[in-house]
Amino acid sequence: MKRKLPTKYIVVTGGVLSGLGKGIAVASIGNLLSDKLKLIAVKCDGYLNTDPGTMNPIEHGEVFVLNDGGEVDMDFGHYERFMGIEAKFNWNITMGKVFKNILEKERRGDYLGKTVQFIPHVTQVIKDSFLELAKTEKPDIMFIEVGGTVGDLENQFFLEALRQFKRDVGEENIVNIHLTYIPIPSGVMEQKSKPTQMSVRLLNEKGIEPDIIIGRSREFLTDAIKAKIASYCNILPEAVISGVDVDCVYEIPLIYEKEGLTELLNTKLNIYAPPNLRSWNQWVDTLKSNRISPKRKVIIAICGKYTALEDSYASIVEALVHCEAHLDVKVEIKWIETSYLEDNVDYVEQALENVQGVIVPGGFGHRGTEGKIRIIQYAREKNIPYLGICLGMQLAVVEYARNKCSITGAHSSEVEDSGVSVEHPVITILENQAGVKDKGGTMRLGGHDVEIKKDTRAFKIYGNKKSIRERFRHRYEVNPDYVGKLEEEGMVFSGKAPEENIMQLIELPDHIFFFGCQFHPELKSNLRKPAPLFYELINSAMQLIKE
Numbered sequence: 001m002k003r004k005l006p007t008k009y010i011v012v013t014g015g016v017l018s019g020l021g022k023g024i025a026v027a028s029i030g031n032l033l034s035d036k037l038k039l040i041a042v043k044c045d046g047y048l049n050t051d052p053g054t055m056n057p058i059e060h061g062e063v064f065v066l067n068d069g070g071e072v073d074m075d076f077g078h079y080e081r082f083m084g085i086e087a088k089f090n091w092n093i094t095m096g097k098v099f100k101n102i103l104e105k106e107r108r109g110d111y112l113g114k115t116v117q118f119i120p121h122v123t124q125v126i127k128d129s130f131l132e133l134a135k136t137e138k139p140d141i142m143f144i145e146v147g148g149t150v151g152d153l154e155n156q157f158f159l160e161a162l163r164q165f166k167r168d169v170g171e172e173n174i175v176n177i178h179l180t181y182i183p184i185p186s187g188v189m190e191q192k193s194k195p196t197q198m199s200v201r202l203l204n205e206k207g208i209e210p211d212i213i214i215g216r217s218r219e220f221l222t223d224a225i226k227a228k229i230a231s232y233c234n235i236l237p238e239a240v241i242s243g244v245d246v247d248c249v250y251e252i253p254l255i256y257e258k259e260g261l262t263e264l265l266n267t268k269l270n271i272y273a274p275p276n277l278r279s280w281n282q283w284v285d286t287l288k289s290n291r292i293s294p295k296r297k298v299i300i301a302i303c304g305k306y307t308a309l310e311d312s313y314a315s316i317v318e319a320l321v322h323c324e325a326h327l328d329v330k331v332e333i334k335w336i337e338t339s340y341l342e343d344n345v346d347y348v349e350q351a352l353e354n355v356q357g358v359i360v361p362g363g364f365g366h367r368g369t370e371g372k373i374r375i376i377q378y379a380r381e382k383n384i385p386y387l388g389i390c391l392g393m394q395l396a397v398v399e400y401a402r403n404k405c406s407i408t409g410a411h412s413s414e415v416e417d418s419g420v421s422v423e424h425p426v427i428t429i430l431e432n433q434a435g436v437k438d439k440g441g442t443m444r445l446g447g448h449d450v451e452i453k454k455d456t457r458a459f460k461i462y463g464n465k466k467s468i469r470e471r472f473r474h475r476y477e478v479n480p481d482y483v484g485k486l487e488e489e490g491m492v493f494s495g496k497a498p499e500e501n502i503m504q505l506i507e508l509p510d511h512i513f514f515f516g517c518q519f520h521p522e523l524k525s526n527l528r529k530p531a532p533l534f535y536e537l538i539n540s541a542m543q544l545i546k547e
């Protein structure tokens with residue numbers, strides 16, 4: 001029997017600037033190795049929240065939800081989409097989790113007689129988390145991404161732990177990759193290496209020497225700059241990789257491959273994993289040619305209240321890109337800020353002019369809901385393809401109840417928290433959520449089965465499957481007391497939770513495409529297989545431009 005090699009570690013740090021796309025870099029490297037090897041991706045975050053579930057998306061970007069119910073950073077979305085893996089909550093190591101663990105240990109008496117210190121105790125807890133994952137998951141490769149940049153105070157214990165870790169696991173089993181920025185200042189028109197030199201020096205001070213440097217830049221790195229970085233940073237010129245800016249992030253694995261990154265990793269870690277990039281290449285070609293000269297174009301409105309930061313809806317944007325690649329169509333997004341619509345009712349018609357599809361994404365609270373309801377009414381009445389996700393489904397039910405079933409005063413009881421009184425709570429709190437006080441990690445979260453009703457459009461869209469699994473993040477649901485009335489007026493509840501009366505999918509059969517889902521289909525979409533509901537939304541939108 002072939003002996004399984006020990007887990008190898010690929011550590012990725014960032015320097016110079018935040019926001020260089022470390023998560024995408026990790027995901028892209030993983031993509032290149034994913035054909036042949038078992039991968040897991042760990043993300044270290046310096047903040048003191050246990051997880052990002054309680055953060056405002058405007059501040060931190062989208063909260064990504066895992067199958068096991070973990071609420072994590074949006075980088076996990078990139079990992080899953082590019083590597084084809086299903087990540088787990090304990091792959092996200094936040095300082096919040098580390099400190100919680102240490103304080104519990106201290107109270108339990110695990111450190112009895114000792115002074116509990118940052119070093120060695122905090123670093124030990126971090127290293128133990130890596131080793132524990134290696135033991136339980138048995139991956140060929142474990143990626144470890146350190147959030148932020150090397151200079152950030154809050155990440156120092158992760159870096160110190162990783163410095164020690166190299167000795168613990170043996171240097172033949174670990175590779176350090178540093179992602180930096182190579183500016184081309186206007187006027188100088190030359191790639192500059194100084195910020196990279198400074199950043200690597202900072203990393204060296206922490207006792208970490210990079211084996212590979214990826215330089216983000218507007219253009220491919222020249223041989224001259226590679227040689228300069230190599231000499232100042234003590235690596236080979238071949239180990240300096242261009243991370244050139246691209247319009248389409250799915251092109252990055254292809255660029256890394258051309259730059260020789262897979263080969264470098266193969267030699268350094270003694271792994272053999274040449275990637276098969278045939279289909280990936282084709283999709284990227286379609287996406288690229290669509291951006292330059294699209295054969296056809298649809299405009300999709302995303303109507304939410306976190307539109308100030310597009311990262312709040314990162315997975316939705318990606319799901320649309322996946323459809324572009326498979327349907328050979330350019331999807332242009334029109335962002336509509338729904339809080340603005342509340343005082344500007346007439347704007348709805350203007351906002352949705354020339355739009356072939358509407359998405360109302362997930363959201364919380366009262367602000368923006370009336371604007372969204374008006375948008376939904378317009379899409380329903382004008383036969384514009386509509387996909388309501390989570391809150392977008394709940395408000396579609398509210399709209400239908402008010403305007404089709406004549407239930408004036410219909411709303412979601414969620415808005416009562418803002419002092420609005422609700423006469424007909426067509427959306428109500430989930431039974432087991434009523435007494436929940438704590439906010440962190442307490443929603444109905446993660447993967448749940450959805451039973452699909454036969455002879456519905458959903459059944460067809462999901463390839464005649466009786467049961468599917470999708471990911472959820474909510475506290476409210478369609479009030480079962482109103483389902484009969486809504487059905488009488490033509491709403492079809494085509495998906496529900498097995499053995500529970502939770503409505504999970506709605507549709508209107510007489511509409512070109514009108515769907516609401518209590519789950520988040522965008523979280524499972526990827527370039528290999530776009531989420532079926534998104535695919536059908538775009539397919540229907542394309543019918544409008546054919547007419």
Ligand code: GLN
Pocket residue numbers: 361362363364365389390391392414473474475476477
């Ligand atoms: N606020 C709604 C709920 O809690 C919807 C949540 C969401 O859109 N993710 O049920």
